[in-house]
Amino acid sequence: xxxxxxQPQNHVVDLVLVNLHEQQDIISGNRxxxxxxxxxxxxxxxxxxxxxxxxxxxxxxxxxYADRLSAWLLAQRxxxxxxxxxxxxxxxxxxxxxxxxxxARVAAFARAWRDDRHRAEQTTGRGTFAHFR
Numbered sequence: 001x002x003x004x005x006x007q008p009q010n011h012v013v014d015l016v017l018v019n020l021h022e023q024q025d026i027i028s029g030n031r032x033x034x035x036x037x038x039x040x041x042x043x044x045x046x047x048x049x050x051x052x053x054x055x056x057x058x059x060x061x062x063x064x065y066a067d068r069l070s071a072w073l074l075a076q077r078x079x080x081x082x083x084x085x086x087x088x089x090x091x092x093x094x095x096x097x098x099x100x101x102x103x104a105r106v107a108a109f110a111r112a113w114r115d116d117r118h119r120a121e122q123t124t125g126r127g128t129f130a131h132f133r
Contacts, residue, residue: 061101062109065094069106073113 062069069090076084091099091106099106 060105061099062105065097065099066109068097069094069109070113073110077117 072085072090072093087107087110088103090110091103094106
């Protein structure tokens with residue numbers, strides 16, 4: 001039995017792409033999408049293919065503990081695998097200090113912190129490799 005391909009999640013983007021591709025009139029779309037005419041018109045006039053939403057900056061429960069968690073992560077980087085503390089252990093320590101947030105937020109912070117450190121290490125210090133024969 002063959003699997004059916006997944007249907008696209010964002011139907012508005014699909015309609016915009018169809019309208020851009022076929023250069024057809026915006027209003028002559030599917031009858032069920034007639035109510036989205038204004039939105040389609042807006043996106044086609046702006047030249048945008050995918051709608052972009054502004055995510056407001058919100059304070060996190062982790063913000064007061066971010067410096068301490070960063071210091072812990074930095075200290076753990078230089079230890080061997082067996083000596084390192086896990087992010088779950090760090091979360092438990094933060095809870096003891098009064099952190100009321102979830103483990104998922106701490107884990108997401110740790111992943112982002114590692115990605116930032118990795119990116120910074122790749123772009124500074126070593127320069128570029130040039131193979132000379």
